[in-house]
Amino acid sequence: MRLRGRKGIREELEQQEDLVVLDPAVWKGKWNQYFGNDQPIHVELGMGKGRFISELSRQNPAINFIGIDMYDELLRKASIKVRESRSSGQSGADPLSNIALALFNIEHIGDVFAEQELERIYLNFSDPWPKNKHARRRLTHANFVSKYLPLLNARGEIHFKTDSRSLFEFSLNSFADMNLRMRNISLDLHAAGLREDLVPTEYELKFVEQGMPIYRCEVVTGEEALQAHNRQLREG
Template sequence: MRLRNKPWAKDFMAEHPEMLIMDSEGKKSHWAEEFGNPQPIHIEVGTGKGQFIIGMALANPSINYIGIEHFDNVIVSALEKAIEASKPSNLRLLRANGEDLENIFADAEIDRVYLNFSDPWPKTRHEKRRLTHAKFLQKYEGILKPGGEIHFKTDNRSLFEYSLVSMTDYGMKLLSVSLDLHANMPEDNILTEYEEKFSSKGQPIYRLEAEYPIRKKI
C-alpha cells in the first residue's frame, strides 16, 4: 500500500506530546508514571489509523492503552481521531517500530498485546516479518506479565492458520478461536477500519486469543 505523503504531519505530531510520543527514550520501566496510575497496560502493535485503540480506551477507562505505529503518515490520522475523541487520558500513541519492543518496554511491564489486520507477508522468504512469527512471539513474551495474552484479528485465512500453528508450537494456550467473528459478534468487540471494510463485503473475520505459559525460572 502506497502511503500518501503528509508534509504537515511531523509539525502537527510535535504539537501534541501529551498524546503522541515520538521518542520512547527513557520510557522503559516508566510507563505507569507516564499515565500517572498503576492500571494494566495493553498495547496494539500496528495501530494504523487508531479506531480500535481509541475505541478500547473509551470503553475501558480502568485500562491504559498504547497504540504503536511506525509510519508518520498513518499515526497522524490516529492522533487526529484521538483529539476528536477529547484525548482520552488512558491512551497514548507511540511512533515506533514493533521490532524494538524490548527496548521500549521492560520485562513484564505489559498486560496484553493486540495484533489487528497485520501485514500477512505471504511469501515464504518473508515469514520472519509476520507479527505472529516465533521471533515476535518471543518479543511479546518478554514484555508481558507471566500468563499474558495476545488477541489477534485478521481477514487473511492463511495468516490465521499460520498464527494458530505458530502460537501452538511456541507453547501458547489457545483460549478462543473464531472463524467468523461477525457471525456471533461479542458485544464488546471494537471494530478496526479494516474490519469494517472487509466485513461489509462479506469477508469473514478470524480472531483468536492466546495465553503464554507461565514458565518456571531455572
C-alpha cells in the same frame, strides 16, 4: 506499505505532547509514570488509523492504552481519531489520560518496554506477508512472539485478528509450536452479526460489510491468566 504524508506532519506530531510519544524508548520501564497511575497497560501493535485503540480506550478508562505504528501519517490520523472520540469528554477528567500514541518499529519493541510491563498485546489485521520467503516478517512469527513474551506480565495475553486465512493458519501453528495456550478461536467471528462486545477496526467493518470472514484467537501467556483460564474450564 509506504505512506505519502503531507509536509509538516512531524512538526504537527511534535506539538501533541499530551498524546503523541515520538521517542518512546525514554519511557521503557516507566510507562506507569508516563500515565501517572498503576493501571494495566494494553498495547496495539500496528494501529492503523486508530479506530480500535481510540474506542477501546474510551470504553475502558481503568486501563492504559498505547497505540503503536512506524508511520508518521498513521500517527497523525490516529491522533485525529482519538481527539474526535474524546471531544465530548468527561466532566472533571482528562480525556486523554489513559492513551498514548507511540512512533517506532515493532521489530525493536524490546527497546521500548521492560519485562512484564504489559498486560495485553493486540495484533489486528497485520500485514500477512503472503510469500513464504517473507514469513519471518509476519508479526506472529516465532521471532516476533519471542520478543513479546518477556514483556507480558502474569496476566499477559495476546489477542489476534485477521482477514487472512493463510496468516491465521500460520499463526495458530506458530503459537502451538511455542507451546502457547490458545482460546476463543473463531473462523468467522461475526457469522451471526457484528459482535457488539468487541471493538472492530476500520478494516474489520469494511470486511464484514463485504461478507468476509474474520479470524480471531486469544493467546494466554501469563501464569495468572493461565490459572484463571484453567479454573474457568473446570467450572464449565
